[in-house]
Amino acid sequence: MDQLLSGQLLFAALVTGSFYAIVALGLNLIYGTLRLLNVAHGDLVMIGAYTAFWLLSLVGLPPVFALPVAAGLCGAFGWLVYRGLLRKLLSNPQLAQRVEANSLILFYGLSVILQNAAALAFTASARGYRYLDEVHHLGAVAMTGNRLLLLGVAVGLCLAFWLFLRFHLFGWGLRAIIERREAARVVGVNVDRVQAITVCAGFAIAGLAGVLVSMTEQITPFMGFPFTITAFVVIILGGLGNVTAGIAAGLILGFVETYGMALTSASFRSVLIYGLFVGALLLRPQGLFGKAVRGA
Amino acid sequence: MSGLFSMTRRSLLAAAALLAVAGTAQAAEPVRIGFSMAKTGLFAQAAPSQMNAYELWRDQVNAAGGLDVAGEKRPVEFVVYDDQSNPANAVRIYEKLITQDKVDLLFAPWGTPFHLAIAPVLERYKFPVVGNTAASVQLRNVKPGYIWFTTSAIPDQMGPALAKLAKQSGVKTAAVLTNALPFSQEVKSFLLPALEKEGIEVVVREDYPPDIKDMTAILSSVKQAAPDAVLALTYPADSFLFANQAKELGIAAPFVFSLIGPTIAAYQQVLGASANNIVTEAHWSPHQSDWPKAKPFYDAYVAKFNEAPDALDSVLPYMSAEILQQAVAKVGLDREKLRNEIASDTFETINGPVKFDGVQNVVTPTAYVQIQDGEIQLIWPDSIKTADFRPKTSW
Numbered sequence: 001m002d003q004l005l006s007g008q009l010l011f012a013a014l015v016t017g018s019f020y021a022i023v024a025l026g027l028n029l030i031y032g033t034l035r036l037l038n039v040a041h042g043d044l045v046m047i048g049a050y051t052a053f054w055l056l057s058l059v060g061l062p063p064v065f066a067l068p069v070a071a072g073l074c075g076a077f078g079w080l081v082y083r084g085l086l087r088k089l090l091s092n093p094q095l096a097q098r099v100e101a102n103s104l105i106l107f108y109g110l111s112v113i114l115q116n117a118a119a120l121a122f123t124a125s126a127r128g129y130r131y132l133d134e135v136h137h138l139g140a141v142a143m144t145g146n147r148l149l150l151l152g153v154a155v156g157l158c159l160a161f162w163l164f165l166r167f168h169l170f171g172w173g174l175r176a177i178i179e180r181r182e183a184a185r186v187v188g189v190n191v192d193r194v195q196a197i198t199v200c201a202g203f204a205i206a207g208l209a210g211v212l213v214s215m216t217e218q219i220t221p222f223m224g225f226p227f228t229i230t231a232f233v234v235i236i237l238g239g240l241g242n243v244t245a246g247i248a249a250g251l252i253l254g255f256v257e258t259y260g261m262a263l264t265s266a267s268f269r270s271v272l273i274y275g276l277f278v279g280a281l282l283l284r285p286q287g288l289f290g291k292a293v294r295g296a
Numbered sequence: 297m298s299g300l301f302s303m304t305r306r307s308l309l310a311a312a313a314l315l316a317v318a319g320t321a322q323a324a325e326p327v328r329i330g331f332s333m334a335k336t337g338l339f340a341q342a343a344p345s346q347m348n349a350y351e352l353w354r355d356q357v358n359a360a361g362g363l364d365v366a367g368e369k370r371p372v373e374f375v376v377y378d379d380q381s382n383p384a385n386a387v388r389i390y391e392k393l394i395t396q397d398k399v400d401l402l403f404a405p406w407g408t409p410f411h412l413a414i415a416p417v418l419e420r421y422k423f424p425v426v427g428n429t430a431a432s433v434q435l436r437n438v439k440p441g442y443i444w445f446t447t448s449a450i451p452d453q454m455g456p457a458l459a460k461l462a463k464q465s466g467v468k469t470a471a472v473l474t475n476a477l478p479f480s481q482e483v484k485s486f487l488l489p490a491l492e493k494e495g496i497e498v499v500v501r502e503d504y505p506p507d508i509k510d511m512t513a514i515l516s517s518v519k520q521a522a523p524d525a526v527l528a529l530t531y532p533a534d535s536f537l538f539a540n541q542a543k544e545l546g547i548a549a550p551f552v553f554s555l556i557g558p559t560i561a562a563y564q565q566v567l568g569a570s571a572n573n574i575v576t577e578a579h580w581s582p583h584q585s586d587w588p589k590a591k592p593f594y595d596a597y598v599a600k601f602n603e604a605p606d607a608l609d610s611v612l613p614y615m616s617a618e619i620l621q622q623a624v625a626k627v628g629l630d631r632e633k634l635r636n637e638i639a640s641d642t643f644e645t646i647n648g649p650v651k652f653d654g655v656q657n658v659v660t661p662t663a664y665v666q667i668q669d670g671e672i673q674l675i676w677p678d679s680i681k682t683a684d685f686r687p688k689t690s691w
Contacts, residue, residue, distance in 0.1 A: 002520075003513070003516050003517065003520070006516065008512055008516055008545070009512055009513060009516065011512075012510050012512035012513070015510070016509060016510050115336070116336060119335065119336060119340060123344050124335070124336075124340040124341045124343055124344055125341065125344040125345070125561070125562070125603075126341045126532065126560060126562040127562055127565070128536070128562040128563075128565045128566030129565055129566065130565070130566060130567070130568045133540075133543075133567075133568070133570070135543065135544055135546070135691075142544050142545055142546060143544065144540065144543070144544045147544070216536075216537075216540055217533075217536060217537070218341075218532070218533065218536050218562050218566065220340070220341040221340070222336070222337070222338070222340055222341065226507060257509075257510070258510060258512065258513060261510075261513045261514075262513035262516075265502060265503070266502055266503065266504035266505065266508060266511075266513065266514050267476060267502075267503045267504060267505060269504070269505045269507070269508060270505055270507075
């Protein structure tokens with residue numbers, strides 16, 4: 001019981017949950033606005049992780065400064081992918097009909113290419129580095145510097161996004177496209193521009209998440225896939241395309257996982273995560289926070 | 297048009313190359329060694345330690361004039377295919393290597409399931425392979441004949457040995473944390489009875505899934521129970537998580553064991569001095585002066601790859617290559633002769649002498665190592681140890 005009420009467990013749940021939230025955030029933006037199933041999402045996390053590793057090992061740049069670099073790099077890659085591959089898929093009405101299925105294949109190919117290009121370029125050896133690994137104490141709670149940084153950046157990012165979607169004109173446009181795509185176009189939202197920026201932002205956030213995770217985990221070309229799965233679980237839980245609900249769902253998943261394991265046993269991790277997932281799908285197929293589509 | 301041109305040019309070049317080869321008097325035909333490698337997929341990150349060891353061995357042999365085939369020196373060439381971390385692919389690849397590529401020798405793939413999968417193929421084609429990175433009691437069920445297992449890290453020996461080492465190091469209570477994957481579970485099944493036999497009380501016992509992302513809950517209960525030893529039966533991915541979070545929570549147990557992970561080069565890169573005095577599984581150290589080849593191997597590996605060899609996944613493949621090399625020097629490439637030679641002789645390796653009985657290495661003892669000041673030191677058993685156990689006093 002002591003353990004359940006301890007700040008240590010709360011800290012762990014917050015770190016896990018906020019990380020899930022930002023991993024899912026990028027995927028959700030892209031799915032919500034473009035209906036594209038980006039199964040290469042985790043591989044962008046991998047690219048972010050390698051960016052941090054190489055910047056530190058080759059030029060000695062501290063990973064906290066790798067955050068903007070990785071975001072920029074992945075964002076630029078997103079722009080290339082949008083201009084080179086996605087735009088055509090979305091602008092052709094016939095292709096746009098099957099965009100979800102087609103994008104699945106497209107991104108699966110991209111994922112295979114990214115993984116194997118990384119394996120070829122960097123070898124598959126696990127990499128790692130030490131950064132901010134000193135332990136800080138806040139009362140009875142012990143916190144490693146890098147996990148504290150992860151928590152700070154993740155919470156900041158989620159908050160910034162929430163505010164942006166709520167109060168910024170571009171955020172309104174984005175939400176308009178998510179909710180009523182054609183109507184958004186009619187009222188003058190520049191759909192192409194919003195889409196391009198969304199893909200860039202989605203990729204960039206994945207890169208950021210990669211930098212953060214590289215501080216505590218080993219880096220390999222094949223590390224990305226589990227993040228893709230987690231991100232899908234989170235966004236389906238929250239309701240596809242519902243960005244703020246996705247953030248909440250990430251946090252909920254982190255809490256259920258951490259406290260669930262403390263209450264039962266670590267061997268129940270998958271049961272807890274997928275139990276919540278399946279339960280939510282059965283009871284609220286539109287997602288925990290989603291609105292049921294009327295008259296569809 | 298340009299395609300045609302380049303083709304003519306290429307064949308001209310090839311012809312010129314052929315002439316050049318013919319001109320340098322009968323250059324020895326290369327010995328082709330085939331194997332599959334998990335270049336992609338689940339086990340890909342384990343493959344480089346093994347591939348590096350094979351490549352180092354090949355380059356050393358070629359630099360010394362080639363592989364001694366019963367008196368004749370011939371250069372070594374590899375024929376490698378990616379098995380995509382799938383044992384079924386490895387089976388097809390070894391069939392292809394034997395029947396279509398007609399390689400002269402075979403090296404082993406990575407990991408227990410792959411060794412078990414190719415054993416029947418080797419049996420069918422009567423092709424001997426010295427295994428390396430496989431460890432399981434299941435190996436004993438493999439029909440002896442064409443495959444041998446170099447490691448001494450077999451769970452039914454490891455469990456009792458770890459319990460004895462712990463007792464000798466003053467451990468009276470222990471926490472046992474076990475990954476749900478097969479090797480960890482196998483070790484646990486032999487470790488728990490052994491701990492009981494040594495009178496060590498298990499105060500925390502937890503299994504966890506391989507994809508665990510946070511161990512705070514488990515480690516908090518370990519911290520509360522404050523055992524003398526934390527025996528974490530880890531795989532590489534969770535070994536990093538375990539050490540990071542044990543450090544965060546300030547686990548104070550003087551005996552900290554992590555099954556697989558600490559011998560990987562990245563482990564010390566991530567953990568630095570926190571990795572010091574962690575005990576792990578391996579039966580090799582570059583500091584064992586009774587094994588004269590150990591330190592030169594270490595130095596050559598570091599010089600070539602700029603990181604320390606993995607005490608398991610690099611050392612075992614290199615040992616298997618040495619065994620094959622010595623057998624080929626004696627009896628040449630005839631498979632039946634090779635098989636009899638490997639099955640009966642004693643070989644000098646970087647891990648000391650190796651001799652097989654059935655499928656098993658019966659010379660190398662089951663051993664444990666500890667990271668001390670960033671170096672791998674053997675701390676068990678007494679017969680080969682290079683340093684005494686040091687209690688873990690800080691992270």
